[in-house]
Amino acid sequence: MAKYKVLHIGDPIKYNHDIYARFASEFDLIQPSAAERERDAFKQALKERRWGDFDAIFRPFWNTGGEMGRWDEELISLLPSSVKIVASAGAGYDWADVDVFAKYGIIYCNGAAASSESVADISLFLILSVFRNLRWSHAAAHSLNPTQFLDAHTNSPLSARNPSTQTLGIIGLGQIGYTIARKVHAAFNMRILYHDIIRKPTELEKAVNATYIPTLEELLGSVDCVVVSTPFAGRTLMDRATFGKMKRGARFVNVARGGLVDEEALVEAVESGQVSAVGMDVHANEPYVHPRLAGNSRVMMLSHNAGGTVDTHVGFERLAMENIEGFLLRGEALTPVNLHLVKGGSKL
CATH class of the missing domain: 3.40.50.720 (NAD(P)-binding Rossmann-like Domain)
Structure with missing residues (x-):
């Protein structure tokens, strides 16, 4: 049986290497280059279907993987219909239109529990x-x-x-x-x-x-x-x-x-x-x-440091992986934000 494909945007992981090893064994991971993460380049890659039909988007850090700017209708509409879940580090999601994700049947998960x-x-x-x-x-x-x-x-x-x-x-x-x-x-x-x-x-x-x-x-x-x-x-x-x-x-x-x-x-x-x-x-x-x-x-x-601890960053990274594992492999994400807005609850 073919593995689910996960688009990993942002830098490589820093902390949970054992969990990432398991994660990498469960899914086919695709990691765009830094240049491909700029908004225009990212949009072009999606239009060209450069990464094919992937099933999830994984963003393990709150401060990288956001080079493409706001995830709005313009950007989300370019995602392949195969995408089922976006799991991101960070508690806030003002950079993502979670209602638009829901419109396209995509569950968005954040990392609030970790912070x-x-x-x-x-x-x-x-x-x-x-x-x-x-x-x-x-x-x-x-x-x-x-x-x-x-x-x-x-x-x-x-x-x-x-x-x-x-x-x-x-x-x-x-x-x-x-x-x-x-x-x-x-x-x-x-x-x-x-x-x-x-x-x-x-x-x-x-x-x-x-x-x-x-x-x-x-x-x-x-x-x-x-x-x-x-x-x-x-x-x-x-x-x-x-x-x-x-x-x-x-x-x-x-x-x-x-x-x-x-x-x-x-x-x-x-x-x-x-x-x-x-x-x-x-x-x-x-x-x-x-x-x-x-x-x-x-x-x-303060300088937007409320969630700023190593413990939080470790948890962000881990939770982003576990949300994708939970949803794709077991049918239930751990911290969905917009599940109540997704028609039918999910695309699986």
């Missing part, structure tokens, strides 16, 4: 930062200025709160969001409210003391800190109107995607006191950050 622990750990840091004014204190200590030090020492406690006395709102309780809830519950014992398009089973809610809120507006007006952990679906989630629905003086944390937030609206919210502190790992115009946010002592910024 959940790392992202949740950073989320705890940012939640603690916004409640305890850590950006203010940190900057003052590093300034080597005794006046700034004494200002932070004396005044930052006047608006600081213990997280355990506050209510946390999570937008998006998927793999990452639920891990954040689990860690927040264990570390801070906070009351947790959440909003998502899919409600978690009751037993999972109870395990982290989480309550489902059916509308975003109700959530925003009910919590002391909002954490955004939902995928970017091509539209802004937090704008002037939504920031205006938050409790005055509430905190805001974004560990999802910068494009979910109107940063001009966020600047206005912080400077007006509508939002009292911000923690952000992601930015709307990376690698550039908003200068007014960067200069504000109530805004803690």
